[in-house]
Amino acid sequence: MTPRRLARLFPWLVLAAWLGMALLGPLLAGRANQVDLPRILAPPSATLPLGADDLGRPVLARLAAGAGTSLAVGFGVVLVSAAIGALLGGIAGFAGGWVDLVIVRIIDVFLAFPGILLAIALAGILGPGLGNVVIALAVVSWVGYARLLRAQVLSLRGRDHVLAARALGAGPVRILLRHLLPLAAAPLIVEATFGVAGAVVAEAGLSFLGLGVQPPAASWGTMIRDGVSQMLTAPHLVAAPGAALMLVVLAVNLLGDRLRDRLDVRTAAR
Amino acid sequence: MPAAILTRLGAALVVVVGVCTLVFLLIHLVPGDPVEAMLGERAQASDRLALRAALGLDLPLWEQYRRYITGLLHLNLGQSFLDQRPVAAILAERLPATLRLALAGLGIALVVALPLGMLAARFRGTALDSAAMTLSLAGISIPNFWLGPLLILVFSLWLGWTPVSGDEAPASIVLPAITLGTALAAILARMVRASMLEVLGEDYIRTARAKGLGEAAVLWRHALRNAWLPVLTVIGLQLGGLLAGAVITETVFAWPGIGSLLVDAIKARDFPVVQGCVLLISLCYVLVNALTDLAYVWIDPRIGAR
Numbered sequence: 001m002t003p004r005r006l007a008r009l010f011p012w013l014v015l016a017a018w019l020g021m022a023l024l025g026p027l028l029a030g031r032a033n034q035v036d037l038p039r040i041l042a043p044p045s046a047t048l049p050l051g052a053d054d055l056g057r058p059v060l061a062r063l064a065a066g067a068g069t070s071l072a073v074g075f076g077v078v079l080v081s082a083a084i085g086a087l088l089g090g091i092a093g094f095a096g097g098w099v100d101l102v103i104v105r106i107i108d109v110f111l112a113f114p115g116i117l118l119a120i121a122l123a124g125i126l127g128p129g130l131g132n133v134v135i136a137l138a139v140v141s142w143v144g145y146a147r148l149l150r151a152q153v154l155s156l157r158g159r160d161h162v163l164a165a166r167a168l169g170a171g172p173v174r175i176l177l178r179h180l181l182p183l184a185a186a187p188l189i190v191e192a193t194f195g196v197a198g199a200v201v202a203e204a205g206l207s208f209l210g211l212g213v214q215p216p217a218a219s220w221g222t223m224i225r226d227g228v229s230q231m232l233t234a235p236h237l238v239a240a241p242g243a244a245l246m247l248v249v250l251a252v253n254l255l256g257d258r259l260r261d262r263l264d265v266r267t268a269a270r
Numbered sequence: 271m272p273a274a275i276l277t278r279l280g281a282a283l284v285v286v287v288g289v290c291t292l293v294f295l296l297i298h299l300v301p302g303d304p305v306e307a308m309l310g311e312r313a314q315a316s317d318r319l320a321l322r323a324a325l326g327l328d329l330p331l332w333e334q335y336r337r338y339i340t341g342l343l344h345l346n347l348g349q350s351f352l353d354q355r356p357v358a359a360i361l362a363e364r365l366p367a368t369l370r371l372a373l374a375g376l377g378i379a380l381v382v383a384l385p386l387g388m389l390a391a392r393f394r395g396t397a398l399d400s401a402a403m404t405l406s407l408a409g410i411s412i413p414n415f416w417l418g419p420l421l422i423l424v425f426s427l428w429l430g431w432t433p434v435s436g437d438e439a440p441a442s443i444v445l446p447a448i449t450l451g452t453a454l455a456a457i458l459a460r461m462v463r464a465s466m467l468e469v470l471g472e473d474y475i476r477t478a479r480a481k482g483l484g485e486a487a488v489l490w491r492h493a494l495r496n497a498w499l500p501v502l503t504v505i506g507l508q509l510g511g512l513l514a515g516a517v518i519t520e521t522v523f524a525w526p527g528i529g530s531l532l533v534d535a536i537k538a539r540d541f542p543v544v545q546g547c548v549l550l551i552s553l554c555y556v557l558v559n560a561l562t563d564l565a566y567v568w569i570d571p572r573i574g575a576r
Contacts, residue, residue, distance in 0.1 A: 105284060105288065112285045113289070114514045115510055115515065117514040121296060121547075204415070205518055209533055211536065227419075231419060231427065246416065
């Protein structure tokens with residue numbers, strides 16, 4: 001295999017490994033929570049490919065369980081926030097007038113909270129747990145989709161086929177879903193791809209701060225946080241989940257870049 | 271022009287009011303009873319009533335909101351539950367450390383991104399270009415809560431060059447600033463490259479070369495000046511990411527700023543402090559973005575004339 005071919009395949013391989021681990025995670029769930037004191041902080045070996053953590057649990061099984069968490073949050077957040085954001089953005093662009101004005105002002109207010117700051121505060125106030133993580137991140141990330149779809153609808157709603165549909169008596173919901181959404185799908189998909197990467201990092205970040213999923217459920221962010229205190233004696237505890245996280249984010253971002261080039265979408269600087 | 275500035279300020283004001291409202295509502299999102307969440311389940315009924323009255327939580331929502339906004343106008347952000355001190359005083363104490371860290375992070379990002387992006391653009395399509403862009407992709411993808419511990423491991427624990435955490439020695443800021451600045455450096459390097467590529471094809475660059483200017487003078491004095499505008503936009507937008515990233519970075523390095531204050535306050539359920547931190551960081555961000563817009567006029571006089 002040539003290096004070029006390998007580079008093309010790289011993100012797909014990482015993605016396949018991520019999916020595979022997430023799917024196999026439940027099978028290893030028993031092992032992931034198996035406390036085994038004699039092998040505490042065991043370094044990587046033939047029987048324990050990635051070693052064991054501070055409770056003697058196999059790091060590989062924990063990693064697989066964490067893959068499940070990041071996958072669920074990554075896609076959960078994107079599905080929820082893209083649906084809400086596209087709906088509100090679509091309504092704003094299509095309805096115009098004061099409806100548009102109100103939604104745009106709401107979007108502006110949410111954009112004034114930098115990055116995942118609001119998610120950190122929300123997750124802290126709502127309390128830990130997978131569901132609350134998804135809610136906190138969705139509250140923060142719907143705005144991007146709303147802004148995107150509003151802009152798309154504004155530029156598309158004067159097209160002839162929309163006028164034709166309206167002349168045929170199609171209602172606003174039908175026009176939005178059948179005649180506008182398909183045309184706006186390409187940039188939405190690109191945005192959603194980057195959104196998955198963002199949500200995966202954000203989930204790990206929240207878990208790192210102790211605001212994400214709670215033990216015994218696994219998260220790569222929690223694994224990094226727990227590993228930091230053992231860093232000098234067992235660096236593999238920090239290295240493994242961090243490398244997994246970085247590879248997944250890198251792979252998803254690469255796919256997003258390619259998708260953007262392929263679909264010829266111009267996006268604003270992220 | 272003044273009209274444009276006024277419109278901009280008006281929009282910013284609406285956003286500020288919205289941010290304050292949302293931050294006020296945060297505390298009412300606590301599932302169940304915030305007082306119970308603060309005191310724990312075994313608290314006496316009389317204690318609960320007393321706290322509720324002390325916080326004004328027994329008043330109608332509208333009255334609470336009026337009080338909160340009135341307080342904000344007097345720079346009164348309430349009192350910390352934990353040590354009974356005014357939140358504003360605690361924030362004022364912590365803000366300098368965060369600003370110092372953010373500025374250092376921004377400085378590192380610029381020092382890395384400008385040469386990297388310019389070289390990548392100048393030697394477009396070469397191995398140098400792809401190496402720089404691969405490096406920047408890695409920089410975008412590396413989570414700061416992983417980079418931070420790795421830096422501590424190598425430079426503090428193995429090499430012993432820098433302190434592990436805190437803010438006691440002058441060298442303490444080095445690792446947090448690198449951790450915070452890396453992502454911004456990576457994003458900026460890409461932006462500088464793209465922006466330079468557009469500029470390098472212009473006639474005045476050819477003119478500058480033709481009149482015998484050195485390559486460095488062409489790049490720094492002629493090309494970069496015109497490539498600044500999109501780069502500045504990205505800096506303004508990404509400063510928010512920098513401030514939010516400071517929350518995690520400060521936690522990693524036990525840096526005594528607003529970010530670690532926020533995380534500690536969340537864990538202690540000290541809601542007035544949580545609200546204060548979120549409010550302060552967001553308002554800083556709004557301010558920076560407004561200033562960025564105004565800086566355009568200064569950097570590019572053509573905008574003001576339009």
